[in-house]
Amino acid sequence: MSIFQTNKDIEVLMMNIKALQYQVAFGDVEENITRVREQFERAELKGTDVVVLPEMWTSGYDLENIQKHACQDLEPAKSVVSELAQKYDVNIVAGSVANIKDDPDEVYNTAFVVDRSGALVYEYSKMHLVPMLNEPEYLTGGKDKVETFTLDGNTCGLVICYDLRFPELFRDLALKGATSIFTVAEWPMARKAHWEVLIKARAIENQCYLIASNTYGEIGDQEFAGRSMIIDPFGKVVDEAADHGDAAVTGQLDGNEVARIRKEVPIFDSRKREMYHFL
Numbered sequence: 511m512s513i514f515q516t517n518k519d520i521e522v523l524m525m526n527i528k529a530l531q532y533q534v535a536f537g538d539v540e541e542n543i544t545r546v547r548e549q550f551e552r553a554e555l556k557g558t559d560v561v562v563l564p565e566m567w568t569s570g571y572d573l574e575n576i577q578k579h580a581c582q583d584l585e586p587a588k589s590v591v592s593e594l595a596q597k598y599d600v601n602i603v604a605g606s607v608a609n610i611k612d613d614p615d616e617v618y619n620t621a622f623v624v625d626r627s628g629a630l631v632y633e634y635s636k637m638h639l640v641p642m643l644n645e646p647e648y649l650t651g652g653k654d655k656v657e658t659f660t661l662d663g664n665t666c667g668l669v670i671c672y673d674l675r676f677p678e679l680f681r682d683l684a685l686k687g688a689t690s691i692f693t694v695a696e697w698p699m700a701r702k703a704h705w706e707v708l709i710k711a712r713a714i715e716n717q718c719y720l721i722a723s724n725t726y727g728e729i730g731d732q733e734f735a736g737r738s739m740i741i742d743p744f745g746k747v748v749d750e751a752a753d754h755g756d757a758a759v760t761g762q763l764d765g766n767e768v769a770r771i772r773k774e775v776p777i778f779d780s781r782k783r784e785m786y787h788f789l
């Protein structure tokens with residue numbers, strides 16, 4: 511018997527999303543907090559259920575000074591996001607921040623989610639550190655497995671940037687019932703083509719919505735790719751931003767659509783778990 515939930519178990523719920531694309535300031539936490547507040551003011555959030563922020567939005571990849579920039583147990587980022595959630599009555603997938611938990615020598619790249627009441631509902635520290643950005647030299651990899659969380663009754667997942675290259679993680683979330691997976695990123699322009707293909711592939715192979723928020727432009731010594739997007743469970747682009755420029759990528763996530771696609775192309779029923787070496 512399939513361990514995957516049957517179509518009738520998928521919640522038939524809708525959520526209106528805005529994934530924010532803007533430029534993160536390099537190594538300037540105060541300026542980045544100001545920018546987030548400005549983005550919320552500009553975004554016209556009436557009717558929006560979930561706002562999504564990019565990766566490392568408090569500091570960017572200023573890794574040489576990352577200990578100085580790091581949040582402590584997510585603060586001050588969590589208080590700012592919590593206040594915004596209550597002010598605008600939205601859930602916030604709050605991108606990720608450099609974060610110290612217990613040991614000051616261990617800085618994590620931690621993503622988090624708050625609900626409309628401002629309460630923390632989930633946090634995840636990036637497990638796959640990016641060699642191409644020297645993350646393993648400066649950051650500590652997250653030690654916890656990914657889990658699903660619920661927003662307005664919808665089962666969701668959350669991963670960070672380089673995680674996009676690890677389909678196992680997405681399958682894990684889909685098998686745990688996620689019908690929407692948020693991907694928060696600072697993905698470089700040098701590999702933009704991979705970003706576009708991988709987001710679509712992860713949506714198609716798991717028949718779920720992929721909501722991806724990226725930054726853009728030159729930040730430190732990297733250029734980032736923009737192209738934030740929302741992809742539906744059939745792989746269709748719901749909305750996408752350009753390579754450059756601020757944007758609020760907007761879309762409605764529809765549980766009916768997930769159920770319809772999973773019925774039309776029933777890959778979860780066709781899986782042969784006993785035939786795979788590693789799952």
Ligand SMILES: O=C(O)CCC(=O)C(=O)O
Pocket residue numbers: 565640642643670671672673675695696697698701704
């Ligand atoms: O995998 C890549 O090419 C980019 C990953 C990345 O930039 C990140 O995880 O921050």
